[in-house]
Amino acid sequence: xxxxxxxxxxxxxxxxxxxxxxxxxxxxxxxxxxxxxxxxxxxxxxxxxxxxxxxxxxxxxxxxxxxxxxxxxxxxxxxxxxxxxxxxxxxxxxxxxxxxxxxxxxxxxxxxxxxxxxxxxxxxxxxxxxxxxxxxxxxxxxxxxxxxxxxxxxxxxxxxxxxxxxxxxxxxxxxxxxxxxxxxxxxxxxxxxxxxxxxxxxxxxxxxxxxxxxxxxxxxxxxxxxxxxxxxxxxxxxxxxxxxxxxxxxxxxxxxxxxxxxxxxxxxxxxxxxxxxxxxxxxxxxxxxxxxxxxxxxxxxxxxxxxxxxxxxxxxxxxxxxxxxxxxxxxxxxxxxxxxxxxxxxxxxxxxxxxxxxxxxxxxxxxxxxxxxxxxxxxxxxxxxxxxxxxxxxxxxxxxxxxxxxxxxxxxxxxxxxxxxxxxxxxxxxxxxxxxxxxxxxxxxxxxxxxxxxxxxxxxxxxxxxxxxxxxxxxxxxxxxxxxxxxxxxxxxxxxxxxxxxxxxxxxxxxxxxxxxxxxxxxxxxxxxxxxxxxxxxxxxxxxxxx
Amino acid sequence: xxxxxxxxxxxxxxxxxxxxxxxxxxxxxxxxxxxxxxxxxxxxxxxxxxxxxxxxxxxxxxxxxxxxxxxxxxxxxxxxxxxxxxxxxxxxxxxxxxxxxxxxxxxxxxxxxxxxxxxxxxxxxxxxxxxxxxxxxxxxxxxxxxxxxxxxxxxxxxxxxxxxxxxxxxxxxxxxxxxxxxxxxxxxxxxxxxxxxxxxxxxxxxxxxxxxxxxxxxxxxxxxxxxxxxxxxxxxxxxxxxxxxxxxxxxxxxxxxxxxxxxxxxxxxxxxxxxxxxxxxxxxxxxxxxxxxxxxxxxxxxxxxxxx
Numbered sequence: 001x002x003x004x005x006x007x008x009x010x011x012x013x014x015x016x017x018x019x020x021x022x023x024x025x026x027x028x029x030x031x032x033x034x035x036x037x038x039x040x041x042x043x044x045x046x047x048x049x050x051x052x053x054x055x056x057x058x059x060x061x062x063x064x065x066x067x068x069x070x071x072x073x074x075x076x077x078x079x080x081x082x083x084x085x086x087x088x089x090x091x092x093x094x095x096x097x098x099x100x101x102x103x104x105x106x107x108x109x110x111x112x113x114x115x116x117x118x119x120x121x122x123x124x125x126x127x128x129x130x131x132x133x134x135x136x137x138x139x140x141x142x143x144x145x146x147x148x149x150x151x152x153x154x155x156x157x158x159x160x161x162x163x164x165x166x167x168x169x170x171x172x173x174x175x176x177x178x179x180x181x182x183x184x185x186x187x188x189x190x191x192x193x194x195x196x197x198x199x200x201x202x203x204x205x206x207x208x209x210x211x212x213x214x215x216x217x218x219x220x221x222x223x224x225x226x227x228x229x230x231x232x233x234x235x236x237x238x239x240x241x242x243x244x245x246x247x248x249x250x251x252x253x254x255x256x257x258x259x260x261x262x263x264x265x266x267x268x269x270x271x272x273x274x275x276x277x278x279x280x281x282x283x284x285x286x287x288x289x290x291x292x293x294x295x296x297x298x299x300x301x302x303x304x305x306x307x308x309x310x311x312x313x314x315x316x317x318x319x320x321x322x323x324x325x326x327x328x329x330x331x332x333x334x335x336x337x338x339x340x341x342x343x344x345x346x347x348x349x350x351x352x353x354x355x356x357x358x359x360x361x362x363x364x365x366x367x368x369x370x371x372x373x374x375x376x377x378x379x380x381x382x383x384x385x386x387x388x389x390x391x392x393x394x395x396x397x398x399x400x401x402x403x404x405x406x407x408x409x410x411x412x413x414x415x416x417x418x419x420x421x422x423x424x425x426x427x428x429x430x431x432x433x434x435x436x437x438x439x440x441x442x443x444x445x446x447x448x449x450x451x452x453x454x455x456x457x458x459x460x461x462x463x464x465x466x467x468x469x470x471x472x473x474x475x476x477x478x479x480x481x482x483x484x485x486x487x488x489x490x491x492x493x494x495x496x497x498x499x500x501x502x503x504x505x506x507x508x509x510x511x512x513x514x515x516x517x518x519x520x521x522x523x524x525x526x527x528x529x530x531x532x533x534x535x536x537x538x539x540x541x542x543x544x545x546x547x
Numbered sequence: 548x549x550x551x552x553x554x555x556x557x558x559x560x561x562x563x564x565x566x567x568x569x570x571x572x573x574x575x576x577x578x579x580x581x582x583x584x585x586x587x588x589x590x591x592x593x594x595x596x597x598x599x600x601x602x603x604x605x606x607x608x609x610x611x612x613x614x615x616x617x618x619x620x621x622x623x624x625x626x627x628x629x630x631x632x633x634x635x636x637x638x639x640x641x642x643x644x645x646x647x648x649x650x651x652x653x654x655x656x657x658x659x660x661x662x663x664x665x666x667x668x669x670x671x672x673x674x675x676x677x678x679x680x681x682x683x684x685x686x687x688x689x690x691x692x693x694x695x696x697x698x699x700x701x702x703x704x705x706x707x708x709x710x711x712x713x714x715x716x717x718x719x720x721x722x723x724x725x726x727x728x729x730x731x732x733x734x735x736x737x738x739x740x741x742x743x744x745x746x747x748x749x750x751x752x753x754x755x756x757x758x759x760x761x762x763x764x765x766x767x768x769x770x771x772x773x774x775x776x777x778x779x780x781x782x783x784x785x786x787x788x789x790x791x792x793x794x795x796x797x798x799x800x801x802x803x804x805x806x807x808x809x810x811x812x813x814x815x816x817x818x819x820x821x822x823x824x825x826x827x828x829x830x831x832x833x834x835x836x837x838x839x840x841x842x843x844x845x846x847x848x849x850x851x852x853x854x855x
Contacts, residue, residue, distance in 0.1 A: 120728055121724045134733075142712075
């Protein structure tokens with residue numbers, strides 16, 4: 001291992017030490033790049049995820065990997081971190097060709113990854129998570145490890161006890177624990193997969209600072225992201241992938257502040273092929289649409305969460321035809337449960353839910369769906385689709401009992417196939433065909449299909465939980481436009497999201513959920529991000545106290 | 548109810564608890580690692596038979612016990628190969644191994660011993676503990692037991708230490724909760740799970756060997772009569788915590804030995820009813836615990852890296 005990054009192993013010396021001579025920028029060094037990926041190819045079944053991709057990482061340099069959904073960013077990173085084996089191409093480390101057979105091997109070579117789905121065991125403590133897989137001592141000395149870790153957590157502005165359970169930490173805290181964990185293993189190439197997608201705006205700033213701090217220490221950082229502004233704010237170099245291929249690379253001089261607008265334009269062009277003008281102000285405006293009759297009414301609804309505690313605490317809400325009602329809130333404040341209540345898949349303990357004036361409280365999913373309530377879950381993979389079934393089968397999952405897809409006994413394969421093809425075309429789902437297992441598609445394409453599936457039923461009320469989470473700009477905008485159109489056609493949409501931008505873009509009214517309660521509701525025009533952000537974090541009382 | 552009765556009951560209960568305890572400690576380790584070992588019954592029965600066979604042939608209880616452990620361990624390895632390497636559904640593998648164990652031992656026993664039912668007749672290495680011996684009531688129930696009896700109870704702190712304070716234990720818990728995290732941290736999910744199921748198998752074999760070689764010194768076809776499954780339930784009721792498993796095992800030991808106790812007291816109850824008690828007990832325990840056990844998140848879920 002490179003002597004300039006001497007770590008003392010184990011728990012001590014958690015950070016790579018600052019390189020003595022000039023680091024950062026990294027342009028003039030004559031030494032080989034830390035990592036060189038050459039002509040990487042990877043295929044999942046018939047889906048080509050990476051095709052002849054080159055990527056070069058230098059020490060002290062932040063490299064942004066951009067691309068729309070299914071462009072192959074995560075696959076490329078998974079190959080570097082040893083999760084996947086490439087089908088072709090080679091990886092050079094410090095100029096030497098290597099084979100990275102497993103995540104363990106990647107870690108031992110100084111390549112550490114922080115995934116979108118954190119790799120912390122929720123039921124274990126911070127210290128146990130950091131100790132996991134590190135070192136070789138048979139008996140764990142938790143007290144010594146705790147002393148060491150405490151200091152290093154502080155260094156990253158993490159004010160948590162090493163003994164606290166990971167499940168008790170906030171998402172932002174978990175991410176930092178994850179980064180500390182990876183760095184404690186002597187990492188000099190840090191891969192961050194969509195690191196900002198789960199964070200609040202303040203936490204994002206903190207993360208960008210942290211990245212700059214790491215860069216100064218000589219760590220090579222890769223950020224995989226959809227968010228152009230964040231990427232450009234912190235990166236020295238940008239690589240754009242599209243359809244599994246590398247379509248552009250911008251160096252430090254092209255990203256420099258003076259030319260940032262230009263760089264942005266070039267990246268957007270590369271990502272989307274010049275069409276669509278994805279950088280500009282988004283989506284048709286909401287506001288002023290909501291004048292229709294009440295479609296869905298909730299009265300004093302209470303429901304328990306999965307763990308038994310009350311998650312929805314007496315919510316009263318009316319959704320009118322033609323409106324999009326945005327529900328903002330930090331994850332875990334009962335929004336998900338609220339969505340499930342409306343979809344009929346969560347038991348209501350008290351209160352009532354009615355559609356078009358008819359009470360439908362606790363009448364179940366099938367009934368709710370038949371009456372015209374659509375629901376797109378935020379858990380695409382586990383709840384939204386059957387991963388091992390084909391795209392075609394998934395596209396009719398909710399309508400399988402109805403004509404023309406079946407007559408009650410036999411399936412009509414032709415009708416199912418035609419329906420799936422229509423949805424694929426209409427929503428631009430990138431798949432080799434309707435007969436492919438849906439699990440092989442990227443997250444964004446699965447989301448598009450789920451959206452298409454619900455909309456095909458033309459629901460009176462559509463509940464979407466985080467419909468654009470993890471989607472690239474263009475797809476996200478497509479989804480937003482589709483929702484808007486659906487509402488304009490006289491239906492109602494409940495849009496649940498933790499991303500304020502998404503909510504502000506298309507909602508007519510905005511409600512904030514805090515601690516199971518609808519803490520505040522604003523007409524779109526009267527809402528401002530700061531107030532809503534405060535209510536999201538502290539509830540109505542907390543926000544007023546601060547104001 | 549007098550002191551002699553209490554002593555007799557306690558003594559019988561502690562001995563009757565040992566096979567349950569051993570099987571349960573092993574099962575807890577396997578389940579912590581995410582493997583639901585329904586083959587435990589077959590592994591235990593194989594431990595009985597091969598332990599008995601080796602003890603009978605060599606006249607050594609030690610060799611018998613080791614043979615029982617080896618039999619369980621090999622079946623554990625088989626379970627691991629099928630469920631970890633080949634990713635066959637754990638429930639199927641477990642049931643297959645339980646049926647395999649019952650069939651193979653019954654066949655071999657009849658093939659080798661015909662209609663005879665010999666006793667192993669081996670030295671169980673009874674140990675008298677000088678000071679403990681003289682404690683009134685409790686002393687005689689604890690002292691004078693086979694060496695393996697004491698080893699079994701010492702395995703309780705040993706397993707508690709292994710699961711909570713060692714790197715291996717940390718790895719086991721991690722691969723059972725969130726294998727993806729363990730893999731990303733450089734812990735081999737496959738190796739850890741193999742190790743855990745081999746411990747589970749070996750302990751089930753040891754439990755069987757205690758029963759057939761040390762305690763009863765004989766083999767009967769199907770002699771475990773569901774004790775393995777009770778051990779599996781004890782692991783869950785005890786929350787995979789060795790100390791709580793020990794207490795639960797003693798309670799079930801009491802139920803198992805209640806027949807003798809009632810006979811001493813002169814209560815007239817059908818023996819069939821008495822032998823049913825442990826099974827009723829497990830139903831009651833599971834009902835009381837329903838919904839309150841937090842299963843390891845990845846229990847029963849195979850792990851394949853890079854699967855999409």
